[in-house]
Amino acid sequence: MWNGHGGVAIGSYTNGGMKDVLVRNVSFNGTEDGIRFKSAVGRGGVVQDIYFDNLQMQNIQDYAFSMNANYNNQSPATGSLTSLQYVPQFQNISVNNLIVDYAGQAIRITGLAYAPISNISFNNVTFKAAHQYAIVDADNVSMHNVSYQQATELGAVYHYGISGPGPE
Secondary structure, three states: OEEEEEEEEEOOOOOOOEEEEEEEEEEEEEEEEEEEEEOOOOOOOEEEEEEEEEEEEEEEEEEEEEEEOOHHHOOOOOOOOOOOOOOOEEEEEEEEEEEEEEEEEEEEEEOEOOEOEEEEEEEEEEEEEEEEEEEEOEEEEEEEEEEEEEOOOOOOOOEOOEOOOOOO
């Protein structure tokens, strides 16, 4: 994928649920985010068993991998799975064999205190990014053979006003 909002985006309405998804052998260049999950209370559901394998990203403006259960700050600060309707539940997500050649931030995971994001694994991943990661309200986030290299700028790309060569 060349340029765009997100390489792979799931949400924001996930109240019907989503499971057993495989994304394999894909390249992104110049997208705002690489992999993006987003939802909020009132529009959430169970999103589980999502697998990413053999992905390459270049020139990602914001996050290489982003999960946000409080999209647009719409989720209440307190509650429970039984007291609220349509609570986002992201679980069992696996990212394998990923190479990121620049992102603003490698990983952002923001769950909810009463519905933490759970069982996220990163295996054989190389990040080159301006910032490493921020993980809040998440359980069992594992990283195996994950490397990070500090990077300070985007490569040549045309994206939302950033100049550079376009697709040929």
